[in-house]
Amino acid sequence: METSDGETLQAGDTVTLQPVENANGQDVTSPDVSATPEPTPTPTEAVSAAEDLKEAVSDKSETVGGMVDTLDAMAFSIGDMRISMWDVLIVVGVIFLVIAMAWAASRLVSMLLKRMTKLDNTQRLLSEKISTIVIWGAAFFLGIDLLGIDLTALAVFSGAFGLAIGFGLQKTFGNLIAGIILLMDKSIKPGDVIAVADQAGNSTFGQIRKIGIRAVSITTRDQKEYLIPNENLMVNQVENWSYSSRNVRMQIPVGVSYNCDIKKAEQLMLEAAKNTSRVLKSPPPTCWLDGYGDSSVDFIIHCWIKDPEAGIGNIKSEVLKTLWDLFQENGIEIPFPQRDLNLRSNAQMDQLVAAISQRVTGDKS
Numbered sequence: 001m002e003t004s005d006g007e008t009l010q011a012g013d014t015v016t017l018q019p020v021e022n023a024n025g026q027d028v029t030s031p032d033v034s035a036t037p038e039p040t041p042t043p044t045e046a047v048s049a050a051e052d053l054k055e056a057v058s059d060k061s062e063t064v065g066g067m068v069d070t071l072d073a074m075a076f077s078i079g080d081m082r083i084s085m086w087d088v089l090i091v092v093g094v095i096f097l098v099i100a101m102a103w104a105a106s107r108l109v110s111m112l113l114k115r116m117t118k119l120d121n122t123q124r125l126l127s128e129k130i131s132t133i134v135i136w137g138a139a140f141f142l143g144i145d146l147l148g149i150d151l152t153a154l155a156v157f158s159g160a161f162g163l164a165i166g167f168g169l170q171k172t173f174g175n176l177i178a179g180i181i182l183l184m185d186k187s188i189k190p191g192d193v194i195a196v197a198d199q200a201g202n203s204t205f206g207q208i209r210k211i212g213i214r215a216v217s218i219t220t221r222d223q224k225e226y227l228i229p230n231e232n233l234m235v236n237q238v239e240n241w242s243y244s245s246r247n248v249r250m251q252i253p254v255g256v257s258y259n260c261d262i263k264k265a266e267q268l269m270l271e272a273a274k275n276t277s278r279v280l281k282s283p284p285p286t287c288w289l290d291g292y293g294d295s296s297v298d299f300i301i302h303c304w305i306k307d308p309e310a311g312i313g314n315i316k317s318e319v320l321k322t323l324w325d326l327f328q329e330n331g332i333e334i335p336f337p338q339r340d341l342n343l344r345s346n347a348q349m350d351q352l353v354a355a356i357s358q359r360v361t362g363d364k365s
């Protein structure tokens with residue numbers, strides 16, 4: 001549509017009707033067309049706190065304000081979002097500040113929990129982990145609030161980013177929850193001596209040093225440290241030697257000759273166990289007759305210890321060395337395997353026997 005001035009009306013134009021007179025003196029309205037220009041979209045600031053801080057700095061110092069303007073001019077846009085070097089600098093500074101505050105708060109809470117003597121090691125460790133999660137979660141939201149980040153500007157990437165985090169950190173969160181559950185039910189705790197079997201059937205024996213966010217640290221007697229994921233302790237079978245009691249019973253097999261006095265041998269076995277320093281007096285050591293073997297009468301010495309983390313092989317070695325001396329002093333024989341050989345007669349064997357007989361006869365003559 002064209003107006004009297006020759007302008008063309010378009011959709012969205014504002015039309016104002018003004019009164020005019022025609023040739024007969026009558027009022028006739030004619031449209032007054034004023035085209036409204038479409039607004040130019042301005043990039044959205046991703047970090048609103050950076051803009052506020054820039055204005056505050058510019059008001060305080062012109063020199064610093066000029067440097068800030070220079071950094072703010074170095075920017076790039078992603079869609080409707082504008083990111084400048086000033087924004088990056090503010091984000092890095094706030095992240096560093098929030099991390100430092102969260103770390104200091106975690107250390108402070110840990111120190112306070114250590115001074116609370118009413119909490120045992122498991123309860124204190126569980127409290128530390130829960131407080132750490134709360135502190136770092138609060139620090140994250142505090143950083144978002146300080147930066148004034150417009151999360152709607154990241155709506156395009158939020159779905160893909162959240163999906164990637166979900167798949168990438170699935171095991172991490174699973175191990176975190178498993179570690180908290182293990183501490184809550186007190187099935188394992190730092191200081192326990194456990195044996196864990198993997199999927200291949202290999203067993204790892206050692207003492208728990210630390211229960212971390214992802215894994216449990218187990219130190220063996222040869223000072224090898226194994227990091228076992230928390231989920232493995234939830235799924236696989238775990239043998240805890242100090243779950244309800246730290247007392248551990250050891251079994252030491254011993255064989256003696258059929259010709260010896262087995263009652264005397266039994267007394268010497270009990271004496272050897274009682275003379276070992278780490279063997280408990282209560283419950284006392286016992287000695288059982290296990291069976292009649294091919295070459296020996298088999299016994300088993302049962303003795304108790306309360307410090308399995310100090311090793312069990314060394315206890316067995318000390319008992320057996322003491323028992324060796326006692327057996328030597330009292331004439332108790334420790335047998336070795338004996339076998340009877342049955343030789344069948346044949347031509348070659350007869351020739352060999354005849355040759356040996358001739359050789360023996362010649363030597364005698």
